[in-house]
Amino acid sequence: MTEELFIPESALIKKRSDEVISVRNLYKSFGKNKVLIDFSASLYAGENVVVLGKSGSGKSVLIKCNIGLIRPDQGSIEVLGKRILELEQDELDKIRAKVGFLFQSNALYDSMTVRENLEFQLRRHRIKISQQEVDELVKNTLEDVGLVHTIDMMPVELSGGMRKRIALARTLILKPEIILYDEPTTGLDPITGKGIIELMLAIQNKYKSSSIIISHDMNCVRMVSDRVIMLIDGACYAEGTYEEIIKMNDPKIKEFFE
Amino acid sequence: MVLPAKTARFFQETGDVAKFTGRFFSQWFRPRYEVTEFFRQCFVIGYKSLPLIGLTGFIMGLVLTMQLRPSLVEYGVESQLPAMVGIAIVREIGPVIMALIFAGKIGSSIGAELGSMKVTEQIDAMEVSGTNPFKYLVVTRVFAATMMLPVLVLLGDAISLYGSYLGVNIRGITSFRLYWAQIFDNLAFSDVIPAFIKTFFFGFAVGIIGSYKGFHSSKGTEGVGRSANSAVVVSSILIFIIDLIAVQITDLLGFN
Ligand SMILES: Nc1ncnc2c1ncn2[C@@H]1O[C@H](COP(=O)(O)OP(=O)(O)OP(=O)(O)O)[C@@H](O)[C@H]1O
Ligand SMILES: [Mg+2]
Numbered sequence: 001m002t003e004e005l006f007i008p009e010s011a012l013i014k015k016r017s018d019e020v021i022s023v024r025n026l027y028k029s030f031g032k033n034k035v036l037i038d039f040s041a042s043l044y045a046g047e048n049v050v051v052l053g054k055s056g057s058g059k060s061v062l063i064k065c066n067i068g069l070i071r072p073d074q075g076s077i078e079v080l081g082k083r084i085l086e087l088e089q090d091e092l093d094k095i096r097a098k099v100g101f102l103f104q105s106n107a108l109y110d111s112m113t114v115r116e117n118l119e120f121q122l123r124r125h126r127i128k129i130s131q132q133e134v135d136e137l138v139k140n141t142l143e144d145v146g147l148v149h150t151i152d153m154m155p156v157e158l159s160g161g162m163r164k165r166i167a168l169a170r171t172l173i174l175k176p177e178i179i180l181y182d183e184p185t186t187g188l189d190p191i192t193g194k195g196i197i198e199l200m201l202a203i204q205n206k207y208k209s210s211s212i213i214i215s216h217d218m219n220c221v222r223m224v225s226d227r228v229i230m231l232i233d234g235a236c237y238a239e240g241t242y243e244e245i246i247k248m249n250d251p252k253i254k255e256f257f258e
Numbered sequence: 259m260v261l262p263a264k265t266a267r268f269f270q271e272t273g274d275v276a277k278f279t280g281r282f283f284s285q286w287f288r289p290r291y292e293v294t295e296f297f298r299q300c301f302v303i304g305y306k307s308l309p310l311i312g313l314t315g316f317i318m319g320l321v322l323t324m325q326l327r328p329s330l331v332e333y334g335v336e337s338q339l340p341a342m343v344g345i346a347i348v349r350e351i352g353p354v355i356m357a358l359i360f361a362g363k364i365g366s367s368i369g370a371e372l373g374s375m376k377v378t379e380q381i382d383a384m385e386v387s388g389t390n391p392f393k394y395l396v397v398t399r400v401f402a403a404t405m406m407l408p409v410l411v412l413l414g415d416a417i418s419l420y421g422s423y424l425g426v427n428i429r430g431i432t433s434f435r436l437y438w439a440q441i442f443d444n445l446a447f448s449d450v451i452p453a454f455i456k457t458f459f460f461g462f463a464v465g466i467i468g469s470y471k472g473f474h475s476s477k478g479t480e481g482v483g484r485s486a487n488s489a490v491v492v493s494s495i496l497i498f499i500i501d502l503i504a505v506q507i508t509d510l511l512g513f514n
Contacts, residue, residue, distance in 0.1 A: 069382050069385060069386065089390075096386050096387075103382065105377075105378045106379075107378055107379040110378075110380070125387065
């Protein structure tokens, strides 16, 4: 504790006390395909960080590492102060209850109704609450995303945008401290996409959560990002605010903003 | 020594299936037990395949009886018809045919279901919801398949023998009671028990192969189709292999 006083200022930038996710020197390859090469980055409380990168650059792999779905070959990951690569299953599940994950393909359980999809999330984390409270929570969360009327529908009956909202509701029901969004607007028309972005901002406001957003939708980047991280060649190639990034004169970065 | 690519892949996959089976045995007895999901799967698996097994069983019994009659008539042992059909169905044809149908129906549906859950990240979603997907999805399905196939085969055998009763009665009349008496007089415990025991293994093979193929489905809808398809092919072959081993064992133990 007292040691912190003697840390030089340059080091303090790297280790702030409000850091909620810290990824250090991450390496991951699939066979010969080197996806992440010495990637390091941080997420601080209350901010929205957008990770920009080409398709196949390893963005999904990166956030899946953060929640223990993919094990990196090397490196360390701290989430809410816990080194998740060293945790026992029970401990890991406790962290997972605090971190929401919106999957690129929504990952709604097709064999369950919307209600069951949301309930599953609550029940499985063994949170002790009565059925009445569960019903209440499901209803409130669906209200947040504006889809209470779909409560007894199956996911196949919903449109793409609605499915995204339900997936978001399922992520939100545990009131996570951190939310990881994997391409929340990809595959949606611009108007629906904008709706999702507004919803994300509203949630951010309401729950005061921090989030990592993966995207290549410039609209999304401009509207939500407090900070942008460029994932190029498997590493954190550059970072800064949206304004800073678009002014950078690097050809690899310029590509994204043409 | 370099193995041809196909052979190497075969051994690779056999090893992977063995590992997968090992994982099943190392996980099934540890808590948390997914009891509700297990019973749900039993219901789904049993209920889904019952009509098909009933229908094919019935036809099989009927046809087998009609086909056997001319030969028996030739040797003047027509009265042995129920006994022969009973033994054939209970010992061999019933378990194997029904297991194959079960593989076609349940193996493919487990393969396709888990495969599509895999490619649409539903399995990942389960994992982050504090659920062990292997236990929740695989252990329950494999157990349900192992438990339900024997039940289905017993029911199927009974329906099949009833079909055979009708077959006997197409020409010549046998009373219902006499028919059953003839069947049970000729069926010993040593006919029923080994046949019953092997159906557990058939069910297990169908469950584990379907789950394995689904869990290792490659991306895309084509990958899901392929898992469903190869789940059926591989488990059907396995059923015959298990049958072959079972007959050797019963032979060695003198159950014949
Ligand atoms: N389970 C896996 N096994 C093998 N290779 C994988 C696996 N997951 C990802 N990869 C590879 O890792 C690379 C990065 O994949 P990833 O899904 O992270 O890309 P992405 O940046 O999210 O792309 P997109 O924008 O298209 O979603 C790809 O080349 C992919 O083929
Ligand atoms: Mg991705």
